[in-house]
Amino acid sequence: MTAIDFHGVYPAMCTPFEDDDERSIDFETLRRDARRLEEAGVDGLVPVGSTGESATLTHDEHVEVVEAVIDAVDDVPVVAGTGSNNTREALSLSQRAADAGADALLLISPYYNKPEQQGLVDHFTAIADEVDLPQIVYNVPSRTGRNIEPDTAVELAGHENIAAYKAASGDMGQISEIIERTRDEEFAVLSGDDGMTLPMLSVGATGCISVAANVEPERTCAMVGAALADDFERARALHHELGPLFRALFVETNPIPVKEAMRIRGYGPGYVRSPLTRLSEEHTEHLRNVLDVLENEDLEDEYAEIER
Template sequence: MSSEIDFTGVFPAMCTPFDEDERIDYETLQADAQRLEAAGVDGLVPVGSTGESATLTHDEHVRVVEAVIEAVDDVPVIAGTGSNNTREALELSERAADAGADGLLLISPYYNKPEQRGLVEHYRTIADAVDLPQIVYNVPSRTGRNIEPDTAVSLASHENIAGYKAASGDLGQIGDVIERTRDEEFAVLSGDDALTLPMLSVGATGAISVAANVEPERTCAMVGAALDGDYDRARSLHHELGSLFRELFVETNPIPVKEAMAIRGYGPACLRPPLSRLSEEYRDDLEAVLADLEDEPAEVADAAEGDR
């Protein structure tokens, strides 16, 4: 590999802010990247599912990656470059590499539902061509196809395939991948905030987190405590964040997290169609959860300070 990344800790899956005319707000994007870096995250992941990559042109996609890289000083930027078209995923990956991305996150091909052999060929094609550390992203609820443990383990042997973002919800399957790749330089990262702590307990190394956009210090403190073996504190923080984890997925991601960002003053709630604003029936509960978290900041700040 041309570079090495320690895939340990918290990597927010960043939102892409839009103005009311659906144009990307690059100023807000860069301010958000700087806010997250200052909060102590271990890396940033722009233009993934949370970044509404499916609605961006290729040029916009690359410009978002460039803007995040320009904004931060000392954290790696892992660009989402997945597609259901191998050629398109390869092009996006090459352009992100040229833009200076430190690593790549590749969602498995969606809609066309390849067989496992097709998934292996897809990922190996990109890994052979692009000399950056790459994370295989399994989220069958979005793609319609599960990356089976045998497939993930097979891909782990490739020198450029450095990790696996697990969002299947199947802890048995995730544990199987972790167990069978313990001797590889291969990180398993949570892609489901509510399951991050259970995954850490069986050997995951961190999280690509939606909640960290809103509560980066708490999320870092929870993950850091678990990685240090302090499960009493990690459980306490997990339960503090539990209501937020639930509220951020009452509707399709990133609808709730963009609303939360707007409530906190971090960015607009605007989304590109076909996504729409959070339903009014959920807004009061989300505001209440955010207010409760704001009422108890001191202990978390102390905990986060101890993890750095």
């Protein structure tokens, strides 16, 4: 297994779709976007996660997206989202992503089934035992209906192939405890919630898997880099500059707003696959205003006006 230093910014990539009845994958835009993000200085890319609408991709499409991103970039690791609520399915996706050349895996905890904590341990361990790649355990109870508790995360951290934990629970006490209890392990804790990234970095997280970095990769990298260098004054300033964007990207279900932001910025189409829908007109106007402000130099006064 090749070790990956999970520090810095890893955009959770969108999957762009064509304007056709099937919402076919727009591979040309996908490759261009991967190159844009790499050139912006991100530390890795995460295709086919929740932001990549993995739930509506076929297994073949899933692997094709991973392959396209790998082919597009030169020197950043590609972390493939391969989670499922079916252990055999997650293992199959993980093996196929490994065969395609992925550098690491992101595994959401099983959703809908709501397994007990021992079931979570068994699920992640079954995949880690079979696939020799660094793996990130992803906790997002709002989507899965089940929390990965600290004892479970700490137990999983002892597996040689489980290298990191993506935290999107919103529970800073729990996140801090996991960081505290895994300090002696080769184990990273990453933010999965843009608004929580700076607070998490302040207690020892090492980076983020970010939605906002699709739209503002340079600023996100600057914020995380400043925090990792202990320049929290600079990191706080950037956090507050980005705050309105963090909020605007979650006014409706992710990735609806970020896809609209990508469209506004000219990075890709805003199409989503059913049952998701396009961003409402009201929220689109506010998002456009937030993006306009980010392109201006005098940020502080403009943000205050938008927030009012």
